Amino acid sequence: MSREALSVQEAASESRSPGVFRQLLERPGSAFGLVLIAAIVICALTASYITPYDPNDQPFDGLTIEGAPIAPNAEHWMGTDLLGRDLLSRLIVGAQTSLIIGVVANGLSAILGTLVGVTAGYFGGLSAVVLMRFTDLMMAFPALLLAIVLAAIFEPSLWIVAMVIAMVNWVQMARVVYTETRSLTERDFIQAQISMGSGPLRVLFRHVLPHLLSSIVVFSTLGISTTVLLEATLSYLGVGVQPPTPSWGNIIFENQTYFSSAPWLVFIPGVAILLMALAFNLVGDALRDILDPTLKGRHG
Amino acid sequence: MSIHLLRRILESLLILLGISIVTFLLLYLLPADPARQIAGRSATVQTVENIREQLGLNLPLYQQYWHYLSNLLQGDLGRSYLQKTEVSELIAARLPATLLLMAGAIVCELVIGLALGVISALWRNSRTDRVLTVVSFTSVSAPQFVIGILLLYVFAVKLHWAPIGGYGTFAHLVLPALTLGILGAGWYARMMRSSMIDVLEKDYVRTARSKGLSRSRILFRHVIPNAILPIIAMIGIDIGMFMSGIVVVESVFSWPGIGQLAWQAIQRVDIPIIMGVTLVSACAIVIGNLLADLVAPLVDPRIRVR
Numbered sequence: 222m223s224r225e226a227l228s229v230q231e232a233a234s235e236s237r238s239p240g241v242f243r244q245l246l247e248r249p250g251s252a253f254g255l256v257l258i259a260a261i262v263i264c265a266l267t268a269s270y271i272t273p274y275d276p277n278d279q280p281f282d283g284l285t286i287e288g289a290p291i292a293p294n295a296e297h298w299m300g301t302d303l304l305g306r307d308l309l310s311r312l313i314v315g316a317q318t319s320l321i322i323g324v325v326a327n328g329l330s331a332i333l334g335t336l337v338g339v340t341a342g343y344f345g346g347l348s349a350v351v352l353m354r355f356t357d358l359m360m361a362f363p364a365l366l367l368a369i370v371l372a373a374i375f376e377p378s379l380w381i382v383a384m385v386i387a388m389v390n391w392v393q394m395a396r397v398v399y400t401e402t403r404s405l406t407e408r409d410f411i412q413a414q415i416s417m418g419s420g421p422l423r424v425l426f427r428h429v430l431p432h433l434l435s436s437i438v439v440f441s442t443l444g445i446s447t448t449v450l451l452e453a454t455l456s457y458l459g460v461g462v463q464p465p466t467p468s469w470g471n472i473i474f475e476n477q478t479y480f481s482s483a484p485w486l487v488f489i490p491g492v493a494i495l496l497m498a499l500a501f502n503l504v505g506d507a508l509r510d511i512l513d514p515t516l517k518g519r520h521g
Numbered sequence: 522m523s524i525h526l527l528r529r530i531l532e533s534l535l536i537l538l539g540i541s542i543v544t545f546l547l548l549y550l551l552p553a554d555p556a557r558q559i560a561g562r563s564a565t566v567q568t569v570e571n572i573r574e575q576l577g578l579n580l581p582l583y584q585q586y587w588h589y590l591s592n593l594l595q596g597d598l599g600r601s602y603l604q605k606t607e608v609s610e611l612i613a614a615r616l617p618a619t620l621l622l623m624a625g626a627i628v629c630e631l632v633i634g635l636a637l638g639v640i641s642a643l644w645r646n647s648r649t650d651r652v653l654t655v656v657s658f659t660s661v662s663a664p665q666f667v668i669g670i671l672l673l674y675v676f677a678v679k680l681h682w683a684p685i686g687g688y689g690t691f692a693h694l695v696l697p698a699l700t701l702g703i704l705g706a707g708w709y710a711r712m713m714r715s716s717m718i719d720v721l722e723k724d725y726v727r728t729a730r731s732k733g734l735s736r737s738r739i740l741f742r743h744v745i746p747n748a749i750l751p752i753i754a755m756i757g758i759d760i761g762m763f764m765s766g767i768v769v770v771e772s773v774f775s776w777p778g779i780g781q782l783a784w785q786a787i788q789r790v791d792i793p794i795i796m797g798v799t800l801v802s803a804c805a806i807v808i809g810n811l812l813a814d815l816v817a818p819l820v821d822p823r824i825r826v827r
Contacts, residue, residue: 250658358539361810363802365765369787370547370795450664454769457666460787473666480670481678488674491667498662506658 244511251507257500265317273298274307276314277465283307290476290483300485303476308486311467312493318468319497322383322452323445329387331441334394335433341395342402343425349399356395364389365454372460382461386451394440398433405432435512442505446498453494469494526815533811540803541593544796545586598797603789608797612779618688619778622771623763625698627756630705635752637706638713639745645718653710660707665766669700669773686775697774701766705759709752716748757813764802
């Protein structure tokens, strides 16, 4: 019993080393990232209160007399789009879309990747061969093209796009989790648990998963950035989130014909995508420095 | 070495076989009925049935796969639903343009990435280093279509330094190659920085310094060649990254390669073309990874094959 308590304690101290959040705030890069993420989350949560206009409303005075989009001014801070809709309002609602897809797609791919990685790494043998060869196979598919094919199979909607991205993105996580689980399983404290007669589920949930937590957190954070970029690209190609639901990618898709006369319609959402991906990259990279046991040599 | 080589080639062939199975199943899962699409909207039920029979769509699944695989092995990727041409011909006609674009992108990412990496490593932890780190972080976080449109806007629309898109001269190649290469340049800059820092701390560099060799001689004769070796092998892996990028970059710059072909096929839901491009890309990725594995120990004898 005492041994078990010890390993649980060890697990807790490794996965939740004190002050991770404070360490993130002390680094300028990740602090910037955290502030950006907080801003995007607040925008998304309060979208219905802070949007200055209805994002789908096409007012009579939303376009110039020639029918062109209006440049940024005091009334429309970021101008209007090709249908005369307020760009700022659409961007704020688009933040919701990006976040929902980022969290859902990434959550799903983290679960899927962890499941595959842990199963292959812990049980080994035939299951490892089959699962990891399948992972190799999925890695050989160009992610974007596979996502396009999947999006063509299912009618693209917000949730389908999230699922498609998850189906493409779990591979990385599976690889990482597999390697770590395999090296963990060979360590004494896990072997001791097994020889003491603990069942596989108990060993996995009480002893293996807590050790994997930091890697899962790091790769999930970095994964959100990949997800945001992939969603934007799919929407830009017209196979992602479908208008009128605004997403930063499809705002660019809809307005790109105006890019030389109304460049803000492309570059403002473009910068939004860049900042969101950058924020999660910065935080993820800092988390890896702080948490990743392999970098600190804890596994010896 | 030869056993390892044989094993890796065999593994790659198995992966290719797996890819053909997955592509086939995806085609099979598609809700669109190929027979109906080929027959057109006004076709009678009988015509659709005939086409179904011709294509072997009424056979059991495993026989259909066998049919599909044997066609694939003969280089037959099927026919486009709308263009009524062989997909393999369409791809073959456009492959040279894509390869040219990729070659350009490799040059861009190596030149920019390695240069930035060397500068960062030499002035480690200085302000320049920090700025370059931000730059490389930004470049790996930027969506390629936004970079592409930005470059077009600045250099083609505003400055008129480059054509607005198309294919033919060297000037046409610069912007698309740069767009495709920027993402990789960010990665290379970060890898080169850490590789350089590793080498700078090696004993032989200290020996060279104590022998009184000049700074530039140490840098160009000892440090950079050794730091580049582990990175050169990564070029094979880049092919995978490019394969996703070309769809976007070629559509932004109307570059007539297989990415644009795929993009046009997406707009018209011409599935055989999308599948064909996916298969060709997957093959390219497998071959690229294989090359990366095989080339790494050749250029860098420190990597010993187990």
